[in-house]
Amino acid sequence: MFQINDNYEKLPGSYLFSTIGKKVASYKEAYPEKDIIRLGIGDVTLPIAPAIVEAMLKAVVEMGTEEGFHGYAPDLGYEFLRSAIVKNDFEARGCNIEVDEIFVSDGAKSDSANIQELFSTNCRIGVCDPVYPVYVDSNVMAGRTGTYNSDTGTWSKVIYMPCVMENDFIPQLPKEVPDMIYLCFPNNPTGTTIPKAELQKWVNYANEKGSVIIYDAAYEAYITEEDVAHSIYECEGARNCAIELRSFSKNAGFTGVRLGYTVVPKDLKCGDVSLNRMWARRHGTKFNGAPYIIQRAGEAVYSQVGKIQLKEQVAYYMNNAGLIKKGLQEAGYTVFGGVNAPYIWLKTPGKMTSWEFFDYLLEEKGIVGTPGAGFGPSGEGYFRLTAFGSLENTVAAINRIKQM
Numbered sequence: 001m002f003q004i005n006d007n008y009e010k011l012p013g014s015y016l017f018s019t020i021g022k023k024v025a026s027y028k029e030a031y032p033e034k035d036i037i038r039l040g041i042g043d044v045t046l047p048i049a050p051a052i053v054e055a056m057l058k059a060v061v062e063m064g065t066e067e068g069f070h071g072y073a074p075d076l077g078y079e080f081l082r083s084a085i086v087k088n089d090f091e092a093r094g095c096n097i098e099v100d101e102i103f104v105s106d107g108a109k110s111d112s113a114n115i116q117e118l119f120s121t122n123c124r125i126g127v128c129d130p131v132y133p134v135y136v137d138s139n140v141m142a143g144r145t146g147t148y149n150s151d152t153g154t155w156s157k158v159i160y161m162p163c164v165m166e167n168d169f170i171p172q173l174p175k176e177v178p179d180m181i182y183l184c185f186p187n188n189p190t191g192t193t194i195p196k197a198e199l200q201k202w203v204n205y206a207n208e209k210g211s212v213i214i215y216d217a218a219y220e221a222y223i224t225e226e227d228v229a230h231s232i233y234e235c236e237g238a239r240n241c242a243i244e245l246r247s248f249s250k251n252a253g254f255t256g257v258r259l260g261y262t263v264v265p266k267d268l269k270c271g272d273v274s275l276n277r278m279w280a281r282r283h284g285t286k287f288n289g290a291p292y293i294i295q296r297a298g299e300a301v302y303s304q305v306g307k308i309q310l311k312e313q314v315a316y317y318m319n320n321a322g323l324i325k326k327g328l329q330e331a332g333y334t335v336f337g338g339v340n341a342p343y344i345w346l347k348t349p350g351k352m353t354s355w356e357f358f359d360y361l362l363e364e365k366g367i368v369g370t371p372g373a374g375f376g377p378s379g380e381g382y383f384r385l386t387a388f389g390s391l392e393n394t395v396a397a398i399n400r401i402k403q404m
């Protein structure tokens with residue numbers, strides 16, 4: 001008789017957004033006439049930029065010709081894309097990253113879930129709390145997190161680094177040392193970030209303690225402030241301790257197109273073993289490459305006209321973020337984020353829990369957001385709204401909230 005990986009049985013409830021989806025669906029069924037504005041899941045809404053569509057169309061046509069046909073892509077990614085990434089995302093920011101340190105993938109969700117495979121199941125993980133749930137859940141599946149305490153919403157072997165208004169959402173260096181440290185800046189869900197000098201402290205800590213940092217920079221394109229690092233490799237010593245995850249989802253609207261990449265520097269080693277070689281081996285065995293058409297689309301993200309068009313898209317969402325932030329403040333809310341990220345993190349009013357506020361917003365105002373508690377125990381009492389809606393819906397949502 002086969003046996004299952006019973007770590008899956010330890011996972012509490014369903015994935016956060018499935019729970020929200022079900023709640024919204026049953027509300028819609030009960031009140032089909034209600035107009036619902038969705039500012040919950042972090043999905044983009046603007047269409048793919050023309051420069052990128054053009055590149056995709058060209059690649060589609062190529063694929064229909066004998067000379068332009070492409071079969072399996074190189075599993076680490078096409079050279080044209082990896083070079084464009086190195087030149088634009090790293091060289092331009094003074095970071096020393098080479099082409100063979102870039103691993104093209106189908107997005108940061110899978111990479112952030114899969115990267116833990118490189119490490120022993122004995123490793124302890126450290127996560128910010130609240131946190132993008134994938135980091136924790138993928139480690140639960142791997143059997144690295146111990147037992148779940150449903151009263152506290154915590155795992156016995158996970159080291160939590162609370163990020164709350166009292167510490168300006170800046171995680172403190174933990175006394176109990178994690179082997180694997182997950183950091184995400186600008187942060188989902190809080191929409192806040194940390195100054196470069198603060199990030200440097202994490203790099204120093206990891207190098208001193210022998211930890212690895214898994215750095216998720218999915219929202220890098222939304223940074224507006226000067227002293228915020230766009231890549232962890234802007235910090236000295238990061239090549240020895242950090243892996244960086246990147247996505248084309250939020251800067252270029254590829255949530256449905258699917259493209260991302262991971263940087264594993266050759267200097268990152270455990271004894272003599274190169275993590276770059278390990279990830280290459282893993283990628284080669286388990287991944288057959290992102291599609292040629294999509295990698296051409298990714299290349300167009302770095303074209304001159306592509307950059308201009310995408311800057312406009314990011315500005316559009318950041319304008320929404322500014323409107324949400326201002327509107328909420330005017331309505332008397334305590335609000336965070338929204339300056340270097342497309343997320344607004346608000347304190348729920350009074351003693352309302354974040355799920356109570358979710359129900360209240362849905363039922364009274366027809367607005368869907370995300371309860372902070374869904375991202376971890378320290379998210380309780382907070383609520384996330386995204387700036388990824390249309391301008392029209394964003395303005396309508398704010399007007400509804402102001403009428404509270």
Ligand SMILES: Cc1ncc(COP(=O)(O)O)c(C=O)c1O
Nearest residue numbers: 042107108109132188218247249
């Ligand atoms: C922090 C973070 N990392 C990764 C992802 C997933 O990105 P992708 O669409 O590239 O899989 C998201 C998506 O919301 C995210 O918020």
